[in-house]
Amino acid sequence: MTDQTSTGADLEELRARFRPLFERIAQGAAERDASRELPRELIRELADAGFGAVRVPRSHGGAGASLPQLIELLTDLAAADSNLPQALRGHFALVEDRLVAHAHADQSVWFERFVAGQLGGNAWTEIGAVEVGDVGTKVRESDGVLTVSGTKYYSTGSIFADWLDVFAQRESDGVRVIALVPADQPGVALLDDWDGFGQRTTGSGTTVLTDARVEASDVIDFSERFRYQTAFYQLVLLATLAGIAENAAAEFAAQAQRRTRVYSHGAGDVWNQDPLIHQVIGKATAQGFAARAVAVRAAQAAQDAYLAAFADDEAAERDANIRAELDSAQGQIVITAIAxxxxxxxxxxxxxxxxxxxxxxxxxxxxxxxxxxHNPVVFKERIVGDWAINGTEPPYVWAIGAQRATTAG
Incomplete structure (x- = not known):
């Protein structure tokens, strides 16, 4: 490995660097949740502080953090406000893709953008009549100009982003591609229409692309996408869940410590001295601890897969990607229940x-x-079970859409 890879930084130094900002984020989290106020300024502050570039190699101005370290930081951020790491999920996936691409072609331009505070956002999912496996968003060429048109839903983080990571199909040859589309242009409309009962301020709304322009160099065959991408996306959600569990335990502990009312049939004359209350908070605290530990442990396999991309050993890289997918799936199964x-x-x-x-x-x-x-856990349980029993390789990419029509016969 060379200084072109991100193998680790001083985690405590990074935590100290971002802690004041995380604390400020935590102060208004409940109010933002209640009012559905998007954290635009806070995400911009994170980007300007270099948070979006922590995985960029030090040789290119980033912090060079490992994936387990990124998951630690995202868990810290999720404990402050769980919406923010999920809002940045698409950004960090774009960073990861460019990190792996750097093994074969220089990605200095993208690294410079990330270090400058530019952010990516996700625009992949389509709903409605689109059948599973199909994609309605098209990349077209006319007079030497490439444009992208289509509608995406659950576009988490795109409303905060400078670049849209768009899953599309190239109309000329039918090949599926990733189009990295500048967000600030007339052909892009970003709607804040996510109406979920939770994670209300992730900016997971609709993206409408109408002849949005894209450079030819920023249209990449999907087959070249980094192989452990589904594992990576899941890892960010694991960090988010771990932070939620930690924050819940801490907030309820604070509430229990201050409570003065007691029950006549309780086990203590003072609420914060009741051993049964200690037991409840103790278990929740331990669950938060366990969730973080599992998330960080699962991230190590993805870090190994990242480094394997630079090793010129196809068999070892394949094995590393299998392990990354399986470890993230096992982490999801456990942490979902814990949280x-x-x-x-x-x-x-x-x-x-x-x-x-x-x-x-x-x-x-x-x-x-x-x-x-996200990514229903029942399917992950089946995948892990099939691997444990039969050694079946897990799927790396899956699609969602309307079921295909079947012909009776």
Whole structure:
């Protein structure tokens, strides 16, 4: 490996660098959730502070952090406000793709953009009549100019982004591609129409592309996309869930410490001295600890897959990518259960007043439940089981859409 790769930084130094900003983010998280206020200024502050470039190699002005270190930082950010790491999920995936592409072609231009604070956003999913496996968004050429047209949903983070990471089809040859489209142009409309009951401020709205211009150099065959991409996307969600679990335990602990009302049939005369309340908070705290540990451990396999791209050993790279997918899937299975249980059972540490809307304590469960709905865990359980029993290689990419019509016969 050379200084062109990102093998690790001083994690505590990075944490100290971003901690003041994370603390400020945490202060308004509940209010933003209640009012659905998008954290535009905070995400811009993160980008300007270099957060979006922590994975960029030091030789190109970034921090050179490893993937486990990125997951640690994203968990810290999720504990402050779980919407922000998910809003940046598409950005960090774009960074990761360019990091792997750097093994075969210089990516200095993109690294300079990331270090300058430019952000990417996701624009992949289509809904409606689009059948599973199909893509309606097209890249067309006319008089030497390339344009992209189509409508994307669940475009998490795109409303904050400078670049859109768009999954499309090249009309001339039918090849599926990634088009890296500048967001600031007349052909791009970014709508804030996400109406989910959780993760309300991730900017996961609709993106409408109408003859949006794209450079030929920024249209990349999808087959060249970094192979552990699905594992990577899941890792960001694992960090998000771990941060939610940690934050829920900490917030309920603070509420329990201050509570003065007790029950006549409780196990203590003072609420914060009741051993049963200690037990509830203790379990939730341990669940947050375990969720972070699993997320960071799962990220190591993806880091190995990243480094394998530079090693010129196809068999080893394939094995590393299989492990990355399996480890992220196993992490998802465990952390999904941990986060949902922790954010539900922790209500046992307080009385009925915890359900008061003004406290916004329900946001932890709502957010955990919403994040857990991505990439349904039941399918991941099947994939891991098939691998454990039969050694079946997991799928790296999957699609979602309307079921294909079948012919009876």
């Amino acid at each position: 949902q249980e922790a954010t539900s059972h922790v209500f046992d540490a307080l009385g009925a007043s915890a359900a008061g809307g003004g406290k916004q304590l329900d946001r932890f469960w709502r957010n955990a439940r919403t994040v857990s709905s």
